[in-house]
Amino acid sequence: MAKRNLGIVSKILSDVQAPASEEPKSEEAIKKDTSEEKKEATKNRKLKGFYLTMENEVRLKELQMMYLKKGIRVSESELINRALEDFYFKHKNG
Incomplete structure (x- = not known):
């Protein structure tokens, strides 16, 4: 009888899944998420000391x-040099 009840409970639980936000995350999943964020952050290209977003x-x-x-x-x-010069002179005379 206990096995049967356990089977019913596990079937109900497998049918009803918690939303992704409510599911507890393991340490490995958290590390994976942060490493993906770091990879995404490094996708920006560096040009003349500046990181360019997409x-x-x-x-x-x-x-x-143009x-x-x-x-x-x-x-x-x-x-980039022209933009920096323009920015500099706008704020210098500001």
């Missing part, structure tokens, strides 16, 4: 394309 890389490529349409070839480094 959005900023897209903006940088769009600026390069200049290419005008017939001006500009490297990523030049664009």
Whole structure:
């Protein structure tokens, strides 16, 4: 009888699963989550001492394309230097 009741309980529990947020996490799962976050953080490309997010890389490529349409070839480094100079002079005169 006890085996039968245990089988019924385990069947009910297997049918009803807790949402992912309520399930307890093991230490290995927590370590895996943090290592994935670190990997995601390192996906940013470093250029001239700055880490570029994916959005900023897209903006940088769009600026390069804009200049290419005008017939001006500009490297990523030049664009970043121009942006830094512009930022510096705006805040210096601010």
